[in-house]
Structure formats: structure tokens, C-alpha cells
Amino acid sequence: MALYSLVLGAVVALLIAATLLAKLPVRWWWIRACEFPRLQLAFAALLTALLSLPLESPWRWVLLGTSLLVVVLQARFILPWTRLWPVQVHSAEPGQQERCITLLIANVLTPNRQASRLIEIIRQHDPDVVLTLESDAWWQERLDQALEGNWPNSVKIPLDNLYGMHLYSRLPLANTRVERLIQDDIPSIHTDVKLESGDSLTLHALHPRPPAPNESEESLWRDAELLLVGKEIHRHPAPTVVAGDLNDVAWSRTTRLFCRISGMLDPRQGRGRFSTFHARYPLLRWPLDHIFTSEHFTLKRLERLPGFGSDHFPILATLCFRPSRSDEHDNPEADDGERAWARQTIREARSREQEP
Structure with a gap:
């Protein structure tokens, strides 16, 4: 029983350490990685907590209490992304299909x-806009052959x-720009999309560099790109959608700050x-591919689509332009300290020598 207690105590110590490390406001990749598996840690x-029940006091109460503390701390971040929480983007009412847009995002x-499997999925769901990430010249050739007719x-x-990007749309595009916002080898797409109703929205397609051992030792580059786009959205309020593989989970410090800086909503x-x-490992999955909207939209459909050989599943969303319902949404807002942190992050990323 003594060995059992020691092993269980070591596991609980690791769980509480990972939980507390995620709260540190530092950018080292191994710290920021603690934000990802919150559900798994819970x-x-x-x-x-269950395994500690057979132990004798005081081990039982120490390990039980610490385990339950981890559950509570992690639940604070997990619950908003469950059906136990109020929706942030309200559901769309029927009708006015010409004011809706369906986007399919696939890394x-x-x-x-x-x-061929991805093309089959695209044809089956027939989205208005297709955004692919990590697509190279080989992928472009196949996508062109399949999509250019209906998505001209x-x-x-x-x-x-690994940072190629392709956007195919059946809806007209205008004021299109390809930019390298923070790093010269990381592109992003910024364009206006004209709906069938004649209304327009601004689409920002992003795929920032992740904090990971084989990519970047810190999250600075990812954080700065997201916060820079968030600042631009706040500075120029308009019907807006942000989509892509953000290499960050929905509940992370950076993504939540991006939403507060920009005022964007998470469907x-x-x-x-x-x-x-990860598409291949059911026990190690988290939301990395995102679609955020401004208050001008309601949600008709949100769906994770079947896999097609990638390590990411595609995600599909249908958003309906309903500016008359903007007041129904509760937009997140950043305080002065958070805006100062965002400015500092962007300045630091622009002043530092770029990582390859």
C-alpha cells in the first residue's frame, strides 16, 4: 500500500503541476502546451480521486482533495465548450438563405x-468557401482540377x-491581400466575400506557427499574429469571419485574449x-481549427466532418448575416491591461530575429 500511495501521489503531483503551470504568463512551448489537454487532465x-479512496488518512484526504481541486480548476476552462453553457453565437432562424455562407476548413x-477523399467531402457538403491549410503545389493541382469549375x-x-494555403470560393472576392503579418514564411489571406444578397463580409484566413519543439521554442509568433489580427478587427469593426488552423485551443490564454481584443465570438x-x-488519436484531441465571427452573424450549422488521411478533421460552419440580431450577442471585451499586453507582444515579435 505504501508503494501504491507513492505512485498515486506522484501522479497527482504531476496533475496539479500541469494545471498550475498553465496559469503562468510565459511563452515557453512546454508551458503553453499545458493548456491543451485540460479535458484529459480533468x-x-x-x-x-477514485483511486485515493481506499487509502488511509492522511494520504486519502490529501490526494482526494488535490485531485478534486484539479477537476475544479480545469472545469472552469472546459465548461464553456459544453452544452451546459449558454451559446455565444445564437442559432439562425429559417429563411434568407442568400444571406448565409458555408465555410469548410481543412488542414x-x-x-x-x-x-480524392477530401474532394468527395467538399462535393458532398457543397460549401460556398473552401480553405485548405498545409496545401502545396501537388495539392493545388488536384484541388484546381476538382474545384475551379464550381469555385472559380x-x-x-x-x-x-507546411504553411501553404488555398482559398476557393463560389462567391465573389474583393480587396484580396496575401500578407506575412509577423514572419516572412507564414502567409495569411485577407479578403472581402460578397454574399448572394449583396452584403459583404471580411474573411481573415490564418495559420500561425505553433509553439512546439520542431517549430518554435515559444508561442510569441503565434500569439502576435492572432493579436495583431484581433487589433485590426477592433480598429475597423465590420462583419468579419476569422478561420483557419490557429495552432491553439479555444480555451487558451491567447485565443481568449484574441476574442476579447477583437470582440469576436466563438460558435x-x-x-x-x-x-x-489529432484525427488518429481519440484520447488526444482538441480544437485547433477555428471559425470565429463578429456579432453580425448567427449560426445555422456547425459540424466536424469525417477524416481524409490528414491529422486534422475538416470543420464546416454555416453562418447567416443577421445584423439586426447583433444586440443579442454578448461581445467579450479586453481591459486596458490586456490591450497593453497585446501591444507589447506584437512589438516584441516584430523586433525579434525571426525563427526559421
């Missing part, structure tokens, strides 16, 4: 060559560095996590 803590995983408006950035809140990564 379930592990529930298990250790294809560059080495993945199962393009496009923006193509074929790259072999997942109150509906579920819709985890898109």
Missing part, C-alpha cells in the same frame, strides 16, 4: 496524398514548408468542443 484527476497535412474565385499560396461555446486534432 478525467485523469477524477480517476486519481490537409502536406505529405497526405488522399486528395481563388487565392493560391502553394508552399512546401463552439455552448455547443461542444468539435475537436479537429
